[in-house]
Amino acid sequence: MKPFFVLIKCELGRAYEVAAAIADREIASEIYSTxxxxxxxxxxxxxxxxxxxxxxxxxxxxxxxxRDTKTIPTFKAF
Incomplete structure (x- = not known):
């Protein structure tokens, strides 16, 4: 398995709703607000x-x- 990160820009006031929807899909390893x-x-x-x-x-x-995403692939863990 290879890890990768996605930065997500949400519509105003919807960050917790988006985070909950992603968590409900059980596709993410970790979800952080930033x-x-x-x-x-x-x-x-x-x-x-x-x-x-x-x-x-x-x-x-x-x-x-x-509203927007930025995907960050990873290559090697140190």
Missing amino acids: AGDYDLLVKFYAEHDSDIGHFVNENVHSVSGI
């Missing part, structure tokens, strides 16, 4: 041969209340 340009930082795991872009498009972008 301050700054993005509202949430979410850690996911994908199979080594899976397409992260497809996963995000199908499982994250379909959550109501999301």
Whole structure:
């Protein structure tokens, strides 16, 4: 399994609703609220041969209340 992170910008006042919707789908390893340009930082795991872009498009972008995302793939743990 390879971890990757998604920064999520939510519609105003909907960060907790979006976080709850992602948690309800049981697809995220960890969900954090953040301050700054993005509202949430979410850690996911994908199979080594899976397409992260497809996963995000199908499982994250379909959550109501999301305005923007930034996907951060990872390569090696230290």
